[in-house]
Amino acid sequence: MPDQPRTGLRLMHVHAHPDDESSKGAASTAKYVAEGVDVHVATCTGGERGSVLNPKMDRPDVLANISEIRRQEMERARDILGIRQDWLGFVDSGWPEGDPKPPLPEGCFALEPLEEAAGRLVAVIRSFKPHVLTTYDERGGYPHPDHVMCHRISVEAFHAAGDPERYPDAGEPWQPQKLYYHHSFNRPRMEALHEAMLEHGLESPWAERLKEWKPEPEWDARITTRVPCGDFFGVRDQALLAHATQIDPDGFWFAIPRELQEKVWPTEDYELVVSHVDAPTPEDDLFAGISAD
Numbered sequence: 218m219p220d221q222p223r224t225g226l227r228l229m230h231v232h233a234h235p236d237d238e239s240s241k242g243a244a245s246t247a248k249y250v251a252e253g254v255d256v257h258v259a260t261c262t263g264g265e266r267g268s269v270l271n272p273k274m275d276r277p278d279v280l281a282n283i284s285e286i287r288r289q290e291m292e293r294a295r296d297i298l299g300i301r302q303d304w305l306g307f308v309d310s311g312w313p314e315g316d317p318k319p320p321l322p323e324g325c326f327a328l329e330p331l332e333e334a335a336g337r338l339v340a341v342i343r344s345f346k347p348h349v350l351t352t353y354d355e356r357g358g359y360p361h362p363d364h365v366m367c368h369r370i371s372v373e374a375f376h377a378a379g380d381p382e383r384y385p386d387a388g389e390p391w392q393p394q395k396l397y398y399h400h401s402f403n404r405p406r407m408e409a410l411h412e413a414m415l416e417h418g419l420e421s422p423w424a425e426r427l428k429e430w431k432p433e434p435e436w437d438a439r440i441t442t443r444v445p446c447g448d449f450f451g452v453r454d455q456a457l458l459a460h461a462t463q464i465d466p467d468g469f470w471f472a473i474p475r476e477l478q479e480k481v482w483p484t485e486d487y488e489l490v491v492s493h494v495d496a497p498t499p500e501d502d503l504f505a506g507i508s509a510d
């Protein structure tokens with residue numbers, strides 16, 4: 218346990234689907250929970266249009282009840298991570314497949330008017346009163362329409378939540394002090410893990426992906442914040458496994474031994490995008506410069 222538990226500090230992550238909270242920033246979540254921080258995840262959609270990505274779960278009974286099963290998976294992950302969680306209640310847009318891509322399904326999250334959709338998040342922010350808000354970068358982290366929309370409503374809500382003239386029916390204004398984007402799927406990390414696997418005579422799951430992914434030094438230079446959380450990779454893995462329809466226990470998520478990950482890249486990485494406090498970057502803590510109420 219840390220010397221000074223950080224009771225009174227609140228962190229909110231906004232995610233597109235159930236499982237995203239476990240695949241992005243989950244180890245830093247677990248670390249902050251262990252330190253006494255209150256962590257809340259707002260999940261935009263129910264993941265209703267997600268495919269079953271674990272061959273062992275690709276069964277008719279699972280497919281017939283996918284919405285309910287994903288809710289239960291989320292509840293398990295929530296308990297493992299020790300967080301609170303709310304559904305914003307939007308409908309999964311699905312991953313458009315085909316050339317040309319088909320139009321997005323009517324009524325889905327990505328087609329919601331921005332202001333209206335952000336209003337639901339503003340209400341959750343004003344109720345939970347986070348000091349720090351995280352979301353995806355403007356590319357969505359990966360270009361799923363729900364991830365891009367999650368980014369858009371998060372930025373909109375971050376700026377509106379503290380303004381008494383915006384969304385006057387969504388609760389008392391509350392201004393989070395910092396806004397971060399997740400950057401944990403960065404190329405330098407993937408490259409370092411890939412090299413480490415080869416050095417140890419192991420098969421890297423990233424060989425193909427690295428060949429296709431051109432270096433983007435300017436993008437990577439946007440990282441301001443590396444949160445040490447290697448001790449919590451085990452909790453992250455348990456939370457991931459709770460999403461049994463989405464995560465194949467024999468797939469790439471678990472192809473790299475945890476000890477190697479802890480040694481080679483023991484941080485989760487973020488970009489500080491907006492800050493209303495005085496704290497220099499680079500930093501190693503999302504709460505740098507922030508004190509509890």
Ligand SMILES: [Zn+2]
Nearest residue numbers: 233234237361
């Ligand atoms: Zn997602």
